[in-house]
Amino acid sequence: MFIGHFAVAFAAKKVAPQTSLGTLFIAVQWADVLWPVLLLLGIEHARIEPGFTVVTPLDLYDYPISHSLLGLLLWSVGFGGLYFFLRKYKLGAIVAGLCVFSHWILDFITHRPDMPLGFGSGTKVGLGLWNSLSGTVLIESAMFIAGVALYVRSTVAKDRIGTYSLWTLVAFFAVMYAANILGPPPPSINVVAIGGNAGWLLVLWAYWIDRHRQPRPSEGSPVPQ
Numbered sequence: 287m288f289i290g291h292f293a294v295a296f297a298a299k300k301v302a303p304q305t306s307l308g309t310l311f312i313a314v315q316w317a318d319v320l321w322p323v324l325l326l327l328g329i330e331h332a333r334i335e336p337g338f339t340v341v342t343p344l345d346l347y348d349y350p351i352s353h354s355l356l357g358l359l360l361w362s363v364g365f366g367g368l369y370f371f372l373r374k375y376k377l378g379a380i381v382a383g384l385c386v387f388s389h390w391i392l393d394f395i396t397h398r399p400d401m402p403l404g405f406g407s408g409t410k411v412g413l414g415l416w417n418s419l420s421g422t423v424l425i426e427s428a429m430f431i432a433g434v435a436l437y438v439r440s441t442v443a444k445d446r447i448g449t450y451s452l453w454t455l456v457a458f459f460a461v462m463y464a465a466n467i468l469g470p471p472p473p474s475i476n477v478v479a480i481g482g483n484a485g486w487l488l489v490l491w492a493y494w495i496d497r498h499r500q501p502r503p504s505e506g507s508p509v510p511q
Contacts, residue, residue: 287396289463290426291315293433294388295492298381300440303501305378307437308493309369313385315485316361317393321352322482325475332478336471339398339416343471344478346400354402355390362386396422423467430459441499448498455491 295310302310312319324330331348338345351357366383370376394401397412415422434456443449472478 287392287426288466289430289459290392290396291318291389292459292488293426293429294385294392296430296433296437298385299496300436302375302378302381303440304375305369305373305381306493307496308489309378309382310385311489311492313365313382314389315489316365316386317352317358317389318482319485319489320361321349322479322485324349324352325479325482332475334471334475334478339414340419341396341416341422341467346397350402350405350407353390353393354404354407356404356407358387358390419467426463440502441496442502444498444500448495451491451495451498455488455495 291314292311295307295314298310298314299305299307321330325332330350330352333345333347334343335345336343346353362383365386366379369382370379373379390401394411395413396415398414398416399410399412401410401412403409403411415425438452443452472481
């Protein structure tokens with residue numbers, strides 16, 4: 287899943303209005319910003335198999351640290367705990383931790399049975415939504431639209447940047463999503479890993495957006511953290 291993860295971050299802003307959208311982007315994508323690093327270090331492994339699923343050619347056969355059920359449970363506790371230590375915002379810490387774990391749930395729905403339960407577990411699970419192109423696009427698009435709508439309803443722009451930066455990002459997501467689905471397979475797994483690190487640019491973009499927006503009066507104090 288791609289834009290579906292970010293949908294969770296957008297929606298989570300309504301629940302934890304004092305937590306920056308950038309922090310929520312890191313949380314929902316923690317598994318996927320960790321994964322490319324582990325790939326480049328040779329700790330986790332994947333390969334490109336055109337036709338492996340309808341949606342993606344990636345065979346994700348070895349990624350227990352970044353994507354296992356146990357791994358993401360531990361990462362979610364650690365992420366939420368670190369956030370609380372730094373910000374002392376209990377609700378934000380809980381929401382951030384849940385956002386980290388939401389990655390496993392959404393990947394469990396979309397992936398074929400390649401999601402490990404533990405670090406050394408041979409049991410792998412997945413419902414395989416990626417075997418249906420129409421189902422994947424319909425569900426992810428609906429999630430993304432709903433998530434952005436919740437973010438827009440729970441925040442208000444402080445200036446023009448707060449409006450244009452948000453909708454430019456939404457348009458960027460739409461273009462990238464279409465390119466990922468309709469484009470050719472990547473030339474190598476190293477290209478995938480290097481490109482995966484570009485996810486941090488989306489995080490910076492989200493921080494920028496949120497500094498030019500604030501929670502609506504009924505949602506909480508306009509102090510992004």
